[in-house]
Amino acid sequence: MTEREQELIRLAEEEVEKNKEVVEGDPYRLRYHLMPPVGLLNDPNGFIQWNGTYHLFYQWMPFKTGHGAKFWGHYSSEDLMNWKHEPIALAPSEWFEKNGCYSGSAVEHDGKMVLFYTGNVKDADGNRETYQCMAVSEDGVTFDKKGPVVELPEGYTAHFRDPKVWKKGADWYMVVGAQSEDLTGKVALLKSSDLKEWQHLGAIAGSGMNGLGEFGYMWECPDLFELDGVDVLVASPQGLEADGMKYQNVYQAGYFVGELDYESGVFEHGDFIELDRGFEFYAPQTTLDEQGRRLMVGWMGVPEQDEDKHPTIAHKWVHALTLPRELKWVDGKLLQVPVEELTLMRKDQLVEQSDLQLSDDGLGLVIGGSKAFEMSLFLEKAVATFEMALSDTVQLTFDASESVFSLRRKSFVTGEWETRSCSLQALTELRAYVDTSSIEVFLNGGEEVFTARIFPDGTAHERITLSGVGKIGELRVWELEG
Known part of the structure; x- marks a missing residue:
């Protein structure tokens, strides 16, 4: 761990301690949902059951109730009910992440927990660079950063983020939320044999693809998994216009059901369906646990949707995560059930x-x-x-x-x-x-x-x-x- 990372973590911990009384004194503090100890929480990250323990990381800005150079906060649980707040997992300390350790995922490899996340970088003029980075842990608490493993492929703007990684057969695959150079939202697919060298296979879904028509200028937080014989692609498109009862929030979170051809990189899918019809739900992430259940947690918030007006801001915190839900595919429907x-x-x-x-x-x-x-x-x-x-x-x-x-x-x-x-x-x-x-x-x-x-x-x-x-x-x- 570098001196800069140690310093950032120390400052964040001081912020938690300094504001503990005012945060915990909020009558709106939740009783059984995961929240930040101070500041702003958003996307769930790195959801995994590793060596029998559930780990759930989250995007965290400890120094204010607005967005900025994000850390990865970290909770762990033995039973999805009682959660322990772990030490900070990632702080934006290195050149490849100096403006934020953005969202990502976790996998197990060779007995270790491996995190993939987006390193966000901006220059003095606000121009963005993006790197998909890797960090490795032997104990699930402290992480050794390995730096970038994916740089920006051709055909995309620097809005290329939120890697979700899984294994299929002998190979690893990664989906990344993206914006193509024509300023439309996409999901990019990459492949690797060793988690270090990645080949870009192209976009598998997005605005203007697979008969979808215009469908937003950026797709965030993709997640692709097999569920009872079908492939499900979860994504959070930005830029959809309200359509009757649909798409009423500023940004949406939903899914497509279809089949991914891993050889050709083609994903044939049906319509986009919103996962949650309420006011606050975005950027969900899933994991497959040791019982074979596909579990999902979402952010109980929406970007740029009156975030600065939540009453909890008076007590120095904002936002929470949803309860864990089990996903089931039954009679052609995706069901979400509170975990047992x-x-x-x-x-x-x-x-x-x-x-x-x-x-x-x-x-x-x-x-x-x-x-x-x-x-x-x-x-x-x-x-x-x-x-x-x-x-x-x-x-x-x-x-x-x-x-x-x-x-x-x-x-x-x-x-x-x-x-x-x-x-x-x-x-x-x-x-x-x-x-x-x-x-x-x-x-x-x-x-x-x-x-x-x-x-x-x-x-x-x-x-x-x-x-x-x-x-x-x-x-x-x-x-x-x-």
Whole structure:
């Protein structure tokens, strides 16, 4: 470790200690989600289970609640529920990363953990250079930087970042988020036999490819994996115009399902589908764990979407990561399911009721001002309308006649109600994970998901009100302990 890296890490640690009291004194501090100890958190990085332990890194700016020369923060866990904050993994100390250790991934090779990340470099005039870099660890905590292993291939601008690496057969592959010289978003594919020398195979997806038409000026944070016989490409395109209920956030995160021909480098795929219909979800990353599960974590935020207006900034921090989700491919649908380990967070059961008839009068459930709880709700298939109000901050609604489900929240910017919606033919199951200042809603076994930051007055969720036309077969609410 160089003296410059040691100095940057020391300064970051001092920032954590100096602001610890004000950060932890925030009533909106989350109970069971991963957050930065100070400053700004964004993309999840290097998600891996290595020697039985889960490791989850994240983009981190410790010195302010805005973006800048990012570090890699680091959490580890034995069970995806209890997380330990590890020492800083990467600091932007070297010439090839001086303006930020940007997003990347992790693999296991020869018993070691190997990180790949983007070294961001800018000159005095703001001109950008980009390098895909490697760092190696024998203990999963301290990392030896090996420097750049991929320089910018021909045909792209310097917006070339976020390497995701995996092994197929005897070879290694890497996808990188990119912008081509015609200023359209792409995903580039590279190949290596040793993780050090990489061959650029070309773009496999992007704006203007595979019948997609115009589809954004930059694609970030790609991730490609096989799931139950299909290849899934996750990407976060920038520059999409809103289209009805779709693409309502500033930037999007979603996936394509298809088949990658590893010999020709051709990826035939279908339509782009958003992963999460809520207000805050971006830059997700997946890993394959030792149980064979494909797990995913996303950033509970969106770039340039009122980031400077979050109430937590007054307490010197902003943003969080989503709960871990298991991805499943069932009957031609990609499902997202909260990982099974989250049931271990259940503490006291606050509500257990069955055979509840909905009415316009509304059914009120007092949950004792709990700040963190899970709700599990099963509805009869014949439910015509459904509305759930959480205190005065969030409303979940379903209208069978319109086949529309919506999440409404009080804007933390204007105080007015704002809405995100999706098409849904029927509502049969709803699971909601509510934390002090967030909500994640899973519909019909993970068929649709909504994630949002919420900031209720008084920071407590005093009451749930249910109304509509139909019947609730079973309703349970548990207080959660992170």
